[in-house]
Amino acid sequence: MEIINNSPKYDVIVVGSGAGGGMATKILSDAGIKIALVEAGPYFDPANPDQMTQMKWPWESPRRGSGTTRAFGDFHMSYGHWKVEGEPYTIEKETNFRWWRSRMLGGRTNHWGRISLRFGPKDFKSKDYDGLGENWPISYDDIKPYYDKLDKLIGVFGTKENIFNEPDGFFLPPPKPRLHELFYIKGARKSGVTVIPSRLSILTKRINNTRGVCFYCGQCDRSCSAYADFSSSSCYVIPSLKGGMVDLYTNSMVVEVKTDKNGRATGVSYINKENGREYSIRGKVVVLAASACSSARILLNSKSKAHPDGLGNSSNLIGKYLHDSTGTGRSVFIPDLINRKTYNEDGVGGMHVYSPWWLDNKKLDFPRGYHIEIGRSFTMPEYGFGYNPNELNRFFGVKVGGYGDKLREDVKKYYGSTIGLSGRGEAIPRKDNYCEIDPDTKDKWGIPVLKFRYKWSDYEIKQVKHMHDTFEELAYNMGGIALGNKPTKEQNYGISAPGEIIHEVGTTRMGDDPYNSVVNKYERLHDVDNVYVVDGGPFVSQADKNPTWTIMALSWRTSEYIIDQLKKQNI
Amino acid sequence: MDRRETIKNILLGSIGSSVLLESCVSSLDNKVLDKIWEYQYGRTSEEKKRDDKFLNSRFFSETELQTIEKIANIILPPNELGDINDAGVVELFEFIAKDWSTPAHNNYGEKVLRRGLIVFDELCIQKFGLKLLDCSKSQVKVLFDEISYENKSLKDQKESVKLFATYRGMIVTGYFTSEIGIKDLGYKGNTPNVWNGVPSEVLEQYIGIVSYDKEWIDKCVDQSKRGDIAKWDDEGNLLT
DSSP: OOOOEEEEEEEEEEEOOHHHHHHHHHHHHTTTOOOEEEEEEEOOTTTOTTOTTTTOGGGTTTTTTTTSTTTTTTTTOOOSSOOOOTTTEEOOOTTTOOOOOOOSTGGGGTTTTOOOOOOGGGOOOHHHHHSSOOOOSSSSSHHHHHHHHHHHHOBBBBBOOTTTBBBBOOOOOOOOOHHHHHHHHHHHHHOOOEEEEEOOOSSSSSSSSSSSSOOSOOOOGOOOOOOOOOIIIIIIIHHHHHTTTTTEEEEEEEEEEEEEEOOOOOEEEETTTTOOOOEEEEEEEEEEEHHHHHEEEEHHOOOOSTTTTTOOOSSSOOOHHHHOOOEEEEHHHOOGGGGOOOOOOOOOSSEEEEOOOOOOOGSSSSSSSSEEEEEEESSOOOOOTTTSGGGGGGGGGGGOOOHHHHHHHHHHHTTOOOEEEEEEEOOOOOOTTTEEEEEEEEEETSSEEEEEEOOOHHHHHHHHHHHHHHHHHHHHHHEEEEEEEEOTTTTGGOOOTTTTTTTTBBBBBBBTTSSSSSSSSSSSSSSSTTTEEEESTSSOOOOOOHHHHHHHHHHHHHHHHHHHHHHHHHO | OOHHHHHHHHHOSSSSSOOSSSOOOOOOHHHHHHOOOOOOOOHHHHHHHHHHHHSSSOOOHHHHHHHHHHHHHHSSSSTTTBOOTTTHHHHHHHHHHHTTTTTGGGHIIIIIIIHHHHHHHHHHHHHHHHOGGOOOHHHHHHHHHEEEEEEEEGGGHHHHHHHHHHHHHHHHHHTSHHHHHHHTOOOOOOSSSOOOOOOOOGGGGGGGTOOOOOOOOHHHHHHHTTTTTOOOTSSSOOOO
16 A cells, blocks of 8 residues: 655654553653654543533433443443454454553543552562562652652642552542441451552642642543543643644554664554555654553564564564453442432542552462452442342342332332442463464454453462452441352452453563563663653553553653653764 | 423324324434434444434334333332333333344344333233233233242243343333432432532431541541642642
């Protein structure tokens, strides 16, 4: 196919506008660097009435919000989920992976849980503690200044707790706990499980004059029209566009990074999804932030004489060490919460309290920890509400089922009486969990797709078993009953399929040794001096935290490094 | 006339004789439907196309829709807030039947929703010699009393019990996701507010069970200062 080349030459081309790409766009353009930002999805602004779903009622959707076209429901703000029309991926037999993609400005930051946790000192050096996996080439002290700046720029609520591996930051004050969260606090304290206010990037207090303050609708997963929650589009890209240094290319799906005969990057080529034609953009530096797996795919598809196995792949490690957080969950019925008086308890879009990892693995039969998230049911009904209207009758020896006014009363009686507990834990990265190019399958744009091969090991399975044991103890200690049976060994204790927690990282991991890693500690490819990766790909290990805050702190650090290199005219 | 009222009249043919809509939609009806189904809830153009296609086609016959309406009004009888039509439950059945008529949904509209009507009719004919729609309310209740209680897990139940549970689930969901259902439930949110903790009259109900502890609350947001721009000292202590 003919490639159309009519773009100006940019200083930096950023591929992807999510957490890492948005961060880089802001920092680089603020420094007066001319940028092309290339996004595979459409423009998105949560304040645009044509795109907004915040504050809609369930009856404003003809399917009452059910998840036919959006996996997490009609009002959820992600264009694309584990499936994207025309963009398949394949999976090696007897393994599993589910690959989430949000094709839109801001990417997955429009729908995420806003849980904004710093990795702690231990998280960068886990191998020193248990001999497993690999240490990061950087330490907490290297990244701390960027976490600090991020807290102040974006805003995250939380509290100073002085817990060694859960570093404190510059916090906004947290919201008060909800009623069911008081039950959780009670149960956690009785069980010896640490419980503290959650740490979410939602503005409980004004942070500047351009973003609003939270008005407690509890719908951050719909992306906030007042920009009171963090998303990359709202907080980085849309403001950066006003500065005049950023050219935004939307609906532009990058195919590969172009290189010269010496193997250095000269730009990228992309498919314009509106006309299906391929174009190229020239730039001095390419910053990939397409998501861990998409960036790996772009690099592996960027084959040339100089890079026969894909760009930056001399180590043969691109795509390897793919890992997601572990996860499992359980519902708990709290009889004290039946017949609740109703009031507006929406709160922020997420939990107000949570439990960071609290145990010492030396005394346990699995490595690495997990945190516990607390979910609620005292929420706005959507499709699925009341499907098992009075299942809980069985705890009172009353018949389950029936119909009529009694049924209606049962629904009201049990409304808000269950809570959800979810564990999110750290997996051990393994070389034999990976994505690679499937030579036999192309997507609708003609680009070779990814094939996944991923299996959990005993480490992860034993960890989620421990989660269920903990959930049952917590349930008991909060005066509740864990619902359903504990998943069995045969069911791998209910561990989520890899990819389901949507924290996948590790595909271009960072290290000092070019034979054992893909990028250096500034997220630059070892093989080429003008290509960087600033998404989750460079993660050496995904701690029992959420990756976003660390993706952004690293991207900020890398962006400063790029600015410095451009100034010194090294690139 | 509000949208719900219009839809009720058009889809259910409840104004006068019911020849208005039988199996297909005339071009006039298309226009009406286009106009009234102005769902504005942030759809992409692909999603909107999908919605519009289903909103402008018919799956159930009028008799089927009337049967669903009758079932729904028995499962959740009308009260002072309104009835099942006010809650748009029949419209929801009509929409979901099309929305889920894909291989991915295992042809739910035909295999589950329409199948339910066939099975319920068969049972009514066996018992009373009449289709469900022609039975009296008390006759239908005789049937429902037999198939609406679950003393074992649903997967081991007879088809009729499973189908009843599906119908009940969708009717309850449809009702409680409607304007009147949410009012009935007492849900008070989805409106801008300033959360300042569980109301004291609610906390009073839980004395001796749970309560706020002072140390925790003291760290929480002072809502009178929420509009002040945050500033910290070098140690991360909030100054404003």
